[in-house]
Amino acid sequence: xxxxxxxxxxxxxxxxxxxxxxxxxxxxxxxxxxxxxxxxxxxxxxxxxxxxxxxxxxxxxxxxxxxxxxxxxxxxxxxxxxxxxxxxxxxxxxxxxxxxxxxxxxxxxxxxxxxxxxxxxxxxxxxxxxxxxxxxxxxxxxxxxxxxxxxxxxxxxxxxxxxxxxxxxxxxxxxxxxxxxxxxxxxxxxxxxxxxxxxxxxxxxxxxxxxxxxxxxxxxxxxxxxxxxxxxxxxxxxxxxxxxxxxxxxxxxxxxxxxxxxxxxxxxxxxxxxxxxxxxxxxxxxxxxxxxxxxxxxxxxxxxxxxxxxxxxxxxxxxxxxxxxxxxxxxxxxxxxxxxxxxx
Amino acid sequence: xxxxxxxxxxxxxxxxxxxxxxxxxxxxxxxxxxxxxxxxxxxxxxxxxxxxxxxxxxxxxxxxxxxxxxxxxxxxxxxxxxxxxxxxxxxxxxxxxxxxxxxxxxxxxxxxxxxxxxxxxxxxxxxxxxxxxxxxxxxxxxxxxxxxxxxxxxxxxxxxxxxxxxxxxxxxxxxxxxxxxxxxxxxxxxxxxxxxxxxxxxxxxxxxxxxxxxxxxxxxxxxxxxxxxxxxxxxxxxxxxxxxxxxxxxxxxxxxxxxxxxxxxxx
Ligand SMILES: Nc1ncnc2c1ncn2[C@@H]1O[C@H](COP(=O)(O)OP(=O)(O)OP(=O)(O)O)[C@@H](O)[C@H]1O
Ligand SMILES: [Mg+2]
Numbered sequence: 001x002x003x004x005x006x007x008x009x010x011x012x013x014x015x016x017x018x019x020x021x022x023x024x025x026x027x028x029x030x031x032x033x034x035x036x037x038x039x040x041x042x043x044x045x046x047x048x049x050x051x052x053x054x055x056x057x058x059x060x061x062x063x064x065x066x067x068x069x070x071x072x073x074x075x076x077x078x079x080x081x082x083x084x085x086x087x088x089x090x091x092x093x094x095x096x097x098x099x100x101x102x103x104x105x106x107x108x109x110x111x112x113x114x115x116x117x118x119x120x121x122x123x124x125x126x127x128x129x130x131x132x133x134x135x136x137x138x139x140x141x142x143x144x145x146x147x148x149x150x151x152x153x154x155x156x157x158x159x160x161x162x163x164x165x166x167x168x169x170x171x172x173x174x175x176x177x178x179x180x181x182x183x184x185x186x187x188x189x190x191x192x193x194x195x196x197x198x199x200x201x202x203x204x205x206x207x208x209x210x211x212x213x214x215x216x217x218x219x220x221x222x223x224x225x226x227x228x229x230x231x232x233x234x235x236x237x238x239x240x241x242x243x244x245x246x247x248x249x250x251x252x253x254x255x256x257x258x259x260x261x262x263x264x265x266x267x268x269x270x271x272x273x274x275x276x277x278x279x280x281x282x283x284x285x286x287x288x289x290x291x292x293x294x295x296x297x298x299x300x301x302x303x304x305x306x307x308x309x310x311x312x313x314x315x316x317x318x319x320x321x322x323x324x325x326x327x328x329x330x331x332x333x334x335x336x337x338x339x340x341x342x343x344x
Numbered sequence: 345x346x347x348x349x350x351x352x353x354x355x356x357x358x359x360x361x362x363x364x365x366x367x368x369x370x371x372x373x374x375x376x377x378x379x380x381x382x383x384x385x386x387x388x389x390x391x392x393x394x395x396x397x398x399x400x401x402x403x404x405x406x407x408x409x410x411x412x413x414x415x416x417x418x419x420x421x422x423x424x425x426x427x428x429x430x431x432x433x434x435x436x437x438x439x440x441x442x443x444x445x446x447x448x449x450x451x452x453x454x455x456x457x458x459x460x461x462x463x464x465x466x467x468x469x470x471x472x473x474x475x476x477x478x479x480x481x482x483x484x485x486x487x488x489x490x491x492x493x494x495x496x497x498x499x500x501x502x503x504x505x506x507x508x509x510x511x512x513x514x515x516x517x518x519x520x521x522x523x524x525x526x527x528x529x530x531x532x533x534x535x536x537x538x539x540x541x542x543x544x545x546x547x548x549x550x551x552x553x554x555x556x557x558x559x560x561x562x563x564x565x566x567x568x569x570x571x572x573x574x575x576x577x578x579x580x581x582x583x584x585x586x587x588x589x590x591x592x593x594x595x596x597x598x599x600x601x602x603x604x605x606x607x608x609x610x611x
Contacts, residue, residue: 067439069435069439089441092439092441093441097439099435099436101432102432102433102435102436103431103432103433103436104431104433105352105356105431105433106431107355107356107358108352108355108356112352112355116348116351116352117440119348119351120348120349120437120440120441120442121440121441122441164436
């Protein structure tokens with residue numbers, strides 16, 4: 001990364017996006033509302049940051065401040081060392097911003113739409129066709145090049161909007177719920193596209209309500225609630241914290257006690273083992289019934305997606321496992337717990 | 345043509361029909377106009393009083409053209425900003441590095457081109473009549489030019505008014521209603537009524553209160569058939585046009601400034 005010679009502050013480390021003590025207060029009809037409350041965050045080049053929070057948490061407000069569309073009430077935002085308040089035009093030239101709701105010009109063709117924005121970004125006429133072809137193939141819209149925008153499906157329009165935010169090859173992308181309203185297939189396609197952008201070394205901030213989706217391709221996540229960043233940081237660290245609360249339920253055909261002691265010995269993966277149910281005659285009988293299943297629950301604290309290790313060792317030890325599953329075992333669960341439904 | 349907004353706006357006028365249909369339409373229009381021209385040429389040729397017939401026809405056409413574009417122009421201008429807002433594209437337009445001046449003038453220029461295109465269609469017809477009439481001395485070149493100038497400036501004013509409403513009122517339909525109310529209701533009807541009322545109160549019979557000179561109909565009438573009994577009318581007409589121009593620029597400037605503010609505060 002180059003050090004800017006001509007003036008503006010560069011003592012702001014190497015961060016691509018640097019937010020310090022950012023707050024935004026809305027004043028509407030005499031009422032004050034602190035939509036964003038003292039948020040700090042630093043993203044490096046190549047980071048994919050998942051910005052997660054319930055409705056009204058302040059995600060859009062934060063993104064708009066980074067995108068130079070809203071002036072912060074206090075605090076500062078630097079994008080690639082540029083102050084968003086002092087140099088909004090320079091910041092915009094390196095930003096690709098996709099708003100949460102947007103429209104497209106219906107009555108022109110796909111390539112004309114992109115050509116218009118390329119021209120708006122002062123890209124010379126002879127370079128535009130190649131760029132348009134590039135962003136179209138990146139967003140998988142090449143076949144629609146000569147179609148009218150109005151003939152595109154909603155997901156295609158969303159991709160077209162993404163293509164549009166890419167024409168000036170921004171270093172930083174701010175995507176405000178880019179996958180909202182899309183069917184699962186289109187969501188997967190958007191995810192593929194984001195991976196591609198990640199490979200291209202772009203710094204991406206992406207907001208969403210949907211956690212498991214983010215977990216897959218974000219290297220950092222932050223959870224915001226009521227304007228405050230509750231947790232933020234490396235996705236693995238947070239996942240692990242979160243996974244501590246992940247509950248897995250096991251049903252064994254017999255030998256419940258042995259299962260419990262086995263689990264309790266695997267303390268790098270397991271904590272908090274609880275027996276859920278025994279057979280009816282359990283109280284009279286020292287032996288467990290052989291006809292019904294017995295369930296137990298434990299908290300999984302190992303690596304994400306490595307629950308099989310536990311299952312394997314149980315199976316290896318000869319236990320007859322009937323079921324092994326996590327009833328609500330994803331980030332969403334934690335998200336629900338962390339955010340407690342405290343919406344403004 | 346360097347302005348991307350202008351190019352985009354012009355694109356949107358494009359008829360989304362197949363090439364043969366377009367070609368056929370153009371041919372039919374040309375044919376109709378050709379027949380019209382021949383018909384008019386012949387009847388003027390056979391007329392006993394060519395001079396006054398030609399100048400009457402010329403006046404009629406200029407009047408029709410004036411009123412026609414005055415109605416037409418706001419109709420296409422009202423969508424300029426309101427539609428961007430309605431279809432949620434305004435924010436992205438303002439977010440791009442395009443200057444607000446570029447956006448606003450691109451939009452105005454596209455409409456001026458559309459209006460000019462209409463004027464060009466009737467121009468040959470008016471030209472023929474005007475040439476014949478001028479040849480016979482029943483029409484002055486100056487008046488025809490003045491009529492065109494008045495048409496242009498008035499239409500520009502109407503465009504500026506509807507641009508302003510389009511920005512201010514957020515909805516194309518409201519902007520359209522407001523523009524017609526202003527141009528027809530306020531400048532033409534209300535203005536005439538107030539002027540008449542004032543002259544009755546003042547008791548002076550000789551009319552022309554200065555207020556009347558912001559009435560587009562009055563301005564155009566003076567341009568085409570000057571009131572020779574009151575030479576000062578010519579000056580009032582010029583002042584009226586100057587007033588239109590100044591107002592237009594103030595309105596356009598207001599919109600540009602307003603959009604500039606929107607650029608960093610779309611909340
Ligand atoms: N222009 C505004 N004027 C006043 N209050 C606003 C404005 N925009 C947002 N708010 C308020 O600020 C808070 C945060 O809103 P914001 O749009 O940032 O939430 P969000 O996290 O993006 O939510 P969502 O998931 O629904 O998109 C909300 O309480 C909202 O009502
Ligand atoms: Mg939002």
